[in-house]
Amino acid sequence: MTTAHRPTWKAAVGRAQEGGWSAGGAISTQSSSRDLNSHTKLKFRRGNQQVPTDRNAALEESLLRMEEAERKAQLGVKRAVRMGREQLLLENEEKNEEEGRLKLLKQTADVDEEKIRAKYNDDDDDDDGGNDGGGRWSDLDDDGGGGISNLHSDDSDLDASDDEESDDDDDSDDEDEEAALQAELAKIRQERAAANAKEEAEAAAVEQAQMEEAALTGNPLLNSSAGATGSSSGRVKRRWNDDVVFRNQAKTEPDQNKKRFINDTVRNDFHKRFLNKFIK
Numbered sequence: 001m002t003t004a005h006r007p008t009w010k011a012a013v014g015r016a017q018e019g020g021w022s023a024g025g026a027i028s029t030q031s032s033s034r035d036l037n038s039h040t041k042l043k044f045r046r047g048n049q050q051v052p053t054d055r056n057a058a059l060e061e062s063l064l065r066m067e068e069a070e071r072k073a074q075l076g077v078k079r080a081v082r083m084g085r086e087q088l089l090l091e092n093e094e095k096n097e098e099e100g101r102l103k104l105l106k107q108t109a110d111v112d113e114e115k116i117r118a119k120y121n122d123d124d125d126d127d128d129g130g131n132d133g134g135g136r137w138s139d140l141d142d143d144g145g146g147g148i149s150n151l152h153s154d155d156s157d158l159d160a161s162d163d164e165e166s167d168d169d170d171d172s173d174d175e176d177e178e179a180a181l182q183a184e185l186a187k188i189r190q191e192r193a194a195a196n197a198k199e200e201a202e203a204a205a206v207e208q209a210q211m212e213e214a215a216l217t218g219n220p221l222l223n224s225s226a227g228a229t230g231s232s233s234g235r236v237k238r239r240w241n242d243d244v245v246f247r248n249q250a251k252t253e254p255d256q257n258k259k260r261f262i263n264d265t266v267r268n269d270f271h272k273r274f275l276n277k278f279i280k
Contacts, residue, residue, distance in 0.1 A: 244270055 262268045 260269075265271055
């Protein structure tokens with residue numbers, strides 16, 4: 001930070017008036033507070049800043065601390081692994097218990113034949129009431145239990161016939177649906193083929209028209225714009241700077257009498273026409 005803006009402590013005076021021996025007196029004792037000593041005391045180290053005298057002991061202590069920290073870290077890792085293994089075992093046990101419970105429920109959900117037999121067995125009823133053919137389970141067990149097998153066989157035959165009929169119906173429905181899908185696919189293919197043929201025909205017509213137009217307009221003799229301007233020779237229209245000094249000097253022009261070259265920017269024809277056009 002500059003101190004140019006601050007006033008000086010004492011004005012600049014002559015050498016003879018500084019108070020030296022040449023002036024006949026001592027130097028002025030007036031001084032600024034900034035000239036005083038600011039640091040008058042030495043700074044000493046504090047208690048925790050003392051350098052240990054035995055460096056080997058300090059090094060050994062630091063190594064012991066590092067080993068302790070590493071040991072704690074390894075113990076933490078082992079503990080985490082053990083806890084994770086125990087948690088996994090608990091989860092497996094719970095899963096096995098759940099599977100066993102589901103299997104037991106599935107088994108109990110099946111039809112219990114003993115319960116059905118006990119439900120329809122009327123051996124405890126009186127003999128009179130039991131001889132009227134009331135649909136007892138014992139009636140079904142004639143000939144060594146052949147009635148039950150007959151019932152099961154009849155039910156299986158009915159189920160098989162129903163399954164065959166449903167399979168036949170499903171097969172017929174599937175065949176009808178497949179035939180309808182094939183017809184729809186054939187129709188879609190025909191429509192796509194017709195659309196592609198139409199697009200190709202349109203593209204060919206456009207390309208033919210472009211080729212004919214390019215053939216007509218590419219020839220300058222057949223160009224309508226050239227015929228409208230009256231230039232039957234097919235010569236390109238001249239630019240505004242075709243008659244400058246250093247342009248088209250070797251180009252043949254219709255009138256050979258007016259062809260000349262003057263290497264002077266003041267006396268050439270272009271300069272004269274320019275002056276006549278803009279200055280005159």
